[in-house]
Amino acid sequence: xxxxxxxxxxxxxRNGILIDxxxxxxxxPVEIVSANETRLxxxxxxxxxxxxxxxxxxxxxxxxxxxxxxxxxxxxxxPFNYYWDSPKETQExxxxxxANWLTVDEEVWRNARSMWAVANADARVRIQxxxxxxxxxxxxxx
Numbered sequence: 001x002x003x004x005x006x007x008x009x010x011x012x013x014r015n016g017i018l019i020d021x022x023x024x025x026x027x028x029p030v031e032i033v034s035a036n037e038t039r040l041x042x043x044x045x046x047x048x049x050x051x052x053x054x055x056x057x058x059x060x061x062x063x064x065x066x067x068x069x070x071x072x073x074x075x076x077x078x079p080f081n082y083y084w085d086s087p088k089e090t091q092e093x094x095x096x097x098x099a100n101w102l103t104v105d106e107e108v109w110r111n112a113r114s115m116w117a118v119a120n121a122d123a124r125v126r127i128q129x130x131x132x133x134x135x136x137x138x139x140x141x142x
Contacts, residue, residue: 012138020134025050034120042108070136080131087112090125
């Protein structure tokens with residue numbers, strides 16, 4: 001990643017902007033939501049490599065700041081929500097698309113199916129991830 005930041009810095013014009021946008025490893029909630037209520041079925045389990053990757057990315061971008069490659073202008077966190085019509089759809093998607101990124105314990109799926117079965121007709125399944133967005137200004141010599 002240091003090489004990638006070096007290349008980004010090389011091609012950015014003076015005072016160019018780098019946007020750091022990525023999900024942050026955090027135990028995201030699996031919820032059953034409807035107009036009337038939100039119920040927690042459980043949490044997803046991120047894989048240990050993802051936490052290590054987050055920490056490595058944080059170290060690299062901080063080092064780039066220390067080397068005066070970039071100046072952090074702003075940083076915020078925001079939720080990013082995925083919705084499905086049923087726990088079955090959610091589980092199929094998670095096991096297919098996110099297999100290398102996270103796991104969900106079978107107990108969480110059981111809880112979700114049970115809560116969804118007795119919820120209002122408008123109930124959907126939501127998984128909410130924590131996102132980081134940071135704005136960095138490129139610093140160039142001369």
